Amino acid sequence: MQINPTDFVLADRPQGLDVNGIGVREVVWGGDAEADFQSLVDDIKRDREVMIDATGVAHFLDDCGIPYGLAVFHRRPITTAPDPTNSPGRISRLIQTRKWRVRALPKNIQHVVFGINNHEEAFRFLRDRLRFRLSDVMRGSGIFARCDGNNDHHQIFFVEAKTCIEGLDGKNRFHHANFGVEDIYELMIGVNRMKRRGWPKSTTGLGRHRLSSGLFCYMPCPAGGQAEYGTDFDALDDNWVPRVYELKFSIPRG
Numbered sequence: 001m002q003i004n005p006t007d008f009v010l011a012d013r014p015q016g017l018d019v020n021g022i023g024v025r026e027v028v029w030g031g032d033a034e035a036d037f038q039s040l041v042d043d044i045k046r047d048r049e050v051m052i053d054a055t056g057v058a059h060f061l062d063d064c065g066i067p068y069g070l071a072v073f074h075r076r077p078i079t080t081a082p083d084p085t086n087s088p089g090r091i092s093r094l095i096q097t098r099k100w101r102v103r104a105l106p107k108n109i110q111h112v113v114f115g116i117n118n119h120e121e122a123f124r125f126l127r128d129r130l131r132f133r134l135s136d137v138m139r140g141s142g143i144f145a146r147c148d149g150n151n152d153h154h155q156i157f158f159v160e161a162k163t164c165i166e167g168l169d170g171k172n173r174f175h176h177a178n179f180g181v182e183d184i185y186e187l188m189i190g191v192n193r194m195k196r197r198g199w200p201k202s203t204t205g206l207g208r209h210r211l212s213s214g215l216f217c218y219m220p221c222p223a224g225g226q227a228e229y230g231t232d233f234d235a236l237d238d239n240w241v242p243r244v245y246e247l248k249f250s251i252p253r254g
């Protein structure tokens with residue numbers, strides 16, 4: 001779907017925006033089935049205003065005031081080919097050099113994160129109205145959720161706004177967006193290039209998330225919140241049994 005940015009003006013959207021500070025102003029969810037799109041929109045219309053713009057994107061607010069859009073969207077297939085990795089005592093790449101990279105080229109937006117008061121209510125809306133799945137829970141502090149039909153560990157993470165995590169201050173806020181790269185090599189090259197070009201450094205450095213297993217590096221984003229390079233997340237389907245962990249267990253370690 002070709003999106004025309006001129007169609008995206010706040011005046012055309014439902015009023016009631018309740019996300020503070022700069023950052024992502026709306027998350028548009030894309031689905032490839034026209035019939036599903038219509039049935040979801042019909043359901044959402046039952047109890048809230050839905051604005052359909054000139055490109056066919058439906059705009060609405062969830063029960064916490066988070067602005068969402070819903071669109072029919074056919075994503076171009078993503079192809080990656082990470083090089084096999086050698087390790088002490090194990091050869092996976094014999095007489096074969098690795099590809100050489102000079103910069104990172106993110107393949108997709110893997111997830112977005114909001115600090116939200118009443119994060120459970122924010123999750124319930126996605127589960128009950130947009131068919132999201134529960135992936136994992138940080139007890140009392142956060143919920144990871146994924147879209148119907150998407151195998152990545154999460155496409156959204158709601159963290160309770162008062163949680164003691166950098167970038168949260170008790171208000172509803174955008175926290176970060178994750179940009180997917182092929183492997184740790186591409187992630188490293190991306191971070192190094194950003195540093196060389198003078199962008200503010202990451203305060204947490206490179207690390208791996210305990211929940212989702214994803215490798216990460218966050219950097220402050222001038223458009224608000226943080227931009228995260230990410231790779232090697234767990235892949236789930238409906239056989240997955242969601243887990244519940246304490247916050248102390250799940251906070252990222254660099």
Ligand SMILES: [Fe+2]
Nearest residue numbers: 111113178228
């Ligand atoms: Fe993330």
